[in-house]
Amino acid sequence: MQKAVSNSLLLFFLLIFSCPTILGQSTSEKKSLISILKHLEKKHDIRFSYATNEIDDIHILTPNENFKLEESLKYLSNKTSFNYIKINKRYITVQNKKNTVLKCGKIFDSNTNLALEAAEVTFSNSSKTTFTNKEGLFYFPSNQYSGLIIISFLGYQDVIINSKEFKNDCVPIFIFEEASLLEQVFIKLFFTKGIQKNLDGSFKLNTNNIGLVPGQTENDVFQIIQALPGIESIDESISNINIRGGTQDENLILWDGIKMYQNGHFFGLISAFNPDLTKDVRVYKNGTHARFGESVSGIVDMKSDNTIANEIKGGIGVNLINASAFLSIPVTKNLGLQVSGRSSINNIIETGVYNSYSNKIFQDTEILSLLNEASTLSVSADEDFSFYDLSAKVLWDFSEKDKVRVNFLNIDNSLDFIETLNETSQSKTSNLNQQSIASGVSWEHLWTDKITTNLLGYSSYYLLNSLNQDIFTEQTQMQENKVLETGIKLDASIAFSDKFNLQTGYHLSEVGIENTQDINIPGFSSREKEVLQTHVLYGNSTYKPFSDNTIINAGLRINYYSSFDKIIPEPRLSIHQKLGNGFAVETLGEFKSQTTTQRIDFQSDFLGVVKRRWTLSNNKDIPIIRSKQASLGFVYNKNNWLINLEGFLKKVKGITTSNQGFQNQFQFEKSIGNYSVKGVEFVLNKKSESLSTWFSYTYLKNDYDFAELTPSKFPNNLDIKHSATLASSYQINRFKVALGINWHHGKPFTTPNEDNEIININGENSINYNEPNSDNLPDYFRINISAEYLWSLSSKIDLKLNAALLNVLDRTNSINIRHALNSNDIGETRISQVEEVSLGFSPNVSLQFLFN
Template identity: 55%
Template sequence: MQPKTSKQAFPLVLIMCFFFSLSILGQTEGKKSLFAVIQQLEEQHNIRFSYVPDEISDISVTVPEKTDSLQEVLAQLNNQTSLQFTLLDDRYVTVVSRQQKSNYCGRIIAAETSEPLEGANIVVKNFNFSTVSTAEGFFSIPRQVPSEGFITISYLGYHTINLSINQLTAACPTIMVHSKSTALDEVYIQTYLVQGVSKKTDGSITLNTENFGLIPGQIENDVLQISQALPGVESADETISNINIRGGTHDENLLLWDDIKMYQSGHFFGLISAFNPDLTKQVSIYKNGTPPRFGESVSGVIDMRSKNTVTEDFSAGVGLNLINGSAFANIPLSDKASIQISGRHSLSFLETPVYNTYSERIFQDTEITNIENPENETQITADEDFNFYDFSTKLLWDISEKDAIRVNFLTIDNSLDFTESIDGSNQSKTSELQQRSLVGGVSWNRNWSDGFETTALLYGSYYLLNATNKDLFTTQQQFQENEVLEDGAKIDSRFTISKKIELQSGYQFSEIGIGNTQDINIPRFRVYNKEVLRTHSVFSNITYTPNQELTVINAGARASYFEKFDKLLVEPRLSVHQKLGNGFSVETMGEFKSQTTTQRIDFESDFLGVEKRRWVLANDNNIPILESKQASLGFGYNKNNWLITLEGFYKEVSGITTSNQGFQNQFQFVRATGDYTANGLEFVFNKNARHFSTWVSYLFMKNDYTFETLIPSEFPNNIDIRHSATVAGSYSLNKFKLALGINWHSGKPYTIPVPGEEIIEVNGQDTIQYDIPNNERLPDYFRADFSAEYLWGISQNVDAKINVAVLNLLNKENTLNIRYALDTDENNESRINQVEEISLGLTPNISVQVLF
């Protein structure tokens, strides 16, 4: 019987095992990941959970298949996990670990839209803790933070909020933040050539030095040197003081430092920028389609801005290269105020190889090197003492959430003492040259409401150039002085009418006084001239984005009334950007502009032969107001890190004079008024990868003068460089950067004497007889540059940045200019001496900066 009983029991055991397995399997299948359960509940109940992903990633739970009670599900989740699920309202549920249940927390939403803000920065002041808000706007702060402390909540495009921590509770109160009224300046090319350079829909190119890439030859973030890497922006003589934008002279550009016009831009006679890169955070460059708020320019605008937010933490840096030493500091004064300080000073006392190379470049064509008459038998010993410095400071004070005061000050100084001595005698004389700028301003920004903002600025800009030239062989002394004083006020308003329309309007008053003095003791001669001009300008611009920023239209005008001349000029401005889809876009721009200040350029006839540019003011007679017209049409392709742009332009400038064009031929001492016309094409090809960027740019431009009273009346511009190209690449990996590039352009024009009849007699004096003006071309220019940068983290709070740069890597001898001068031979007969200006040779430099 036993076997029979066993056979009957076997099916029963199988059935029991089967149901037991189903029971276990059912229990297993009932377990789901908490993440999946949250997603299911969000869809089923139309709610949103706020949680930290890492805290729920490994948790599984069992929940009923169907339930209509959300509270019941949350209660089960509370029982099955170490997390606390809290239903804040009918929309949001917070999920925190039980040990953090009593943490401070809050939820950040936009006041205008009631939408949560993800990624808002929350910083606990005077305590080493910071966090960011979640996708639903939530954040939490541990209880270890003192309740009497304060937090700062900031989000790009929104006003910063300061709160006491005891205002936060475990119930996570809602914190409303209001948006700022900001310009609709959408960036449509995020990385243009290198990181930190972007192009906006209004046609401007912006340089942001906060996280900048590397440009070949760059030793530091000198924005005026970096700007020359852009197509259409170059310098015909390698200097900062002669930046040519689409064929214009340097004085035709408007240079602004924190919205104040600068009349000096360089150190070391233009080889180094006068603006300390440590505090220059953003630069906007306009070649066309300039916003109406900018006046006093017929070519480009370079708008430089220092850091404009109150510093909460102390930061500073000291640096040293083979030209100068520098230091800067951002110092918090309180929760609402801070101060910025920066300064540089030359290291001329060391006479490093770079300093000597720069000196040879500047003084090679002057009396200092005696090059015009190298056979002079008198042995002269020359000693030059050159130095420069700049110092700037800025006070930032946020009086309230709606009011901000800014106070700026900047001073720039260049000085040169040149001592000549005759060997074997006690005879020596010292000549002096000094350039100095002082600028200052006070601004008040007020946010009256979410869509209305005003800024008022009172400013002053002072520039002084004085020179004393003493002749070693006579008692003659020549004194020259150029003094510029501008003071004024600007009021800007910005009104957001709707999401599609924004209006900017304002008023500017300026009073400019320019004095020029020339005093010679033998023969006695003194001339002093001073002009003063007051100008009232009103401007308005409307930004219209009709279809989700596929189309961006900026249209406006500037009207200027010149009191002295009783003259009104109205200048329309236009910029239209249209996205065509699939990465393609088209833009067109146009502008009318004017300016009343220009520079008179003097060469060997003045101080030691060192070129100086003296500012003069329009008198509506022999120095007219400059006026320009420009139009351009461009096409672009920007997709999958490929960038191609092609832009054609036409530019006409009237009212120029021969004295501000730097002629060194038969027109050097002739006074005439005319115009120039520049037209051409700019092309850019740029490929960006994760660590690498390479670009090719090319500019074709035809630039011609027209002077009706000269013979001939039409001839090439002195800076008519027909072809210009750059091939460059940069590489970055972690904290290391490399850049290598080649610059090439065709030679600019110059004038030669008439072959066989070089010297003629005019009024009893020998004079050079020149051939057709600007009928010859200099040899092509070619230069290769290299840069490297490494950021070394010395400690948690201290970094060292090391830069190495080599200009003219191949030591190519480029001729920048050729002119002709008369001297005498051993028989006291007149002869012509050809003087060539040669570019910088191989110039290595190294910079070390410690940041803390």
């Protein structure tokens, strides 16, 4: 009996002490929920996302140490008023059960019906992004996220779906593979969010959700790409982008496949392309896809939004220079309309930024010199400047396999300069107009899952004209530069297998360029017109012999110029080889050519504001420009560290003294030559969840070779030997800020000989120059700051505030120096030095209301 009692007591005590274990909890004291979550984070190498103020005062018994992660989450869900939702393998969000109605979606491959893990899900009305789990599932609280949801996955077409379509059940979403293999991304975040480096060596900018670069007020494409190594503007002008030592006219600028001959507003200080509808931008420095021609330097390929909106969305905004608006309208399920416009606001208010920009653009022009002279003469002078752009796009998906797009773009800059004699009230008006009109119709057809074709017919028109009237001499000078390009492009993409892809096509274009000049005193008139028709066949293949470890892009472009009966082949090559452990090597090479260039006849042309005019090759004194380039790069990309070292060699032949814009002893010489560039680009980038810091450095040696000039070899006008940037971009929730320091070696210029500055040649005085480009301007140095904040005013309306401080230290940087002859008060000839300086301290603010 006593033994039975003892056994019963023993069993009783065992049950008492094992009860907490059976129930899944310990007998220890209650602990705060925060401490329990931190313990689980350390134990399972995970991260919880929660609002501290909601869980700060909650204390519960800890879950059993033997529990697996899923068991611990289930225990916490039962013991608290929160759901614990796995966003991906590492991140878990904590959501209040009472205040949250969770919506669910599941992503499938449309061909295999298999769930896709790690698909990116972005909520358009916030900066939040999540990813699908192993089952292809993602969750979001309906009371926090509304509007459009963008689903992206590498190698697949983006899908946009309205959050209203998410009901009680988990919504299945099927996404389709991309026909092209060239969209594969090598470095997803290069410097800041939205800038990517692709496996073919190109860079891609996604302006929908891009981070900040220093100095950025809006998503100005041509400002953002200057953050990339090897790309800069030595005179701070958007319309003068220099890519690896090349001039602006050596770049190909495309808008929805149409070549643009103008890319700037305010005569070059801001981009002419509305950032609200410019979605994707591709930038090539070397290894260019064979589809692209007509450039010997870089490619900037811009594409507007190509998706029909699910609901009306748009925005209106204003900064200290211009006001803008855009609108995307779903007319029907298969028909959409996009419109946008911008206009300068200086006719309403002239802000400090406008005045700063005006002083920058009009220095060393007839406008500023006459304004200054008018203050000392009995003449009053005034200028009236304005700009605008309008764009429209019709999107029609008339079947599941057919897409038709109609595009229109109009860009306009206008300047009137009025001089008035105070005594007689007689006045004369000089004016300058710059305009571009582009239009195109494209049809994309999906023949099979592996074959796609696209047909584009387009027209691109450019006009630059000026009327210069002298109020004292009655002289009137009219100058005009016209460009009209029309063409057809047929492109096809064939995905033979996972390892091999081919893109091929035929392009036909006809370019006509006309230059006119008319002067009344003395009577002079000239008109030049050239027309060139070009036929192009190209093929570009992507081959992956060893999966993604080796990517080979090889292409050939064949240009036939019917007017010259001349064929120019252009091979292209890009090889990306992974070496393992985060290391990779890249080899790029290309041959390219172009027939359209810009020249400068006189520094006073077009009122001195836009001195460059387009000309067309005649295969004689204006040859076809041709280039060769090769580069070798090494990349380390691992553990949020990026190191990129790339060396390159580039040679361009067929340039003329006129299109280089010399301001020295070669200003009026007519000669054909070449230039060669060798350089190194280095990038060091450290990234964390919220912060990205980078340092980039470019060494570049750029030299001319003109056989008919003396000396024949001398530094290029764009020979910036050393250039460096140190910058950081920080983002937390809806706030972004960026700070950057830019420094580069001063550009070359030519000085007069101090011992004998003026010489007389055939009875005319001339400047006796030293060796060409033998001196350099002082080093350039500038600090820029940008910030952005996005307020959610309602489920439908956001307010975005941007601010930028350019040249924070208000440093006066010299960007050009030239010399000219004039006379002093007693009629003696002397040399005056004309200096152009950079923008001073320029703060700008942008306010934009976004709705959907």
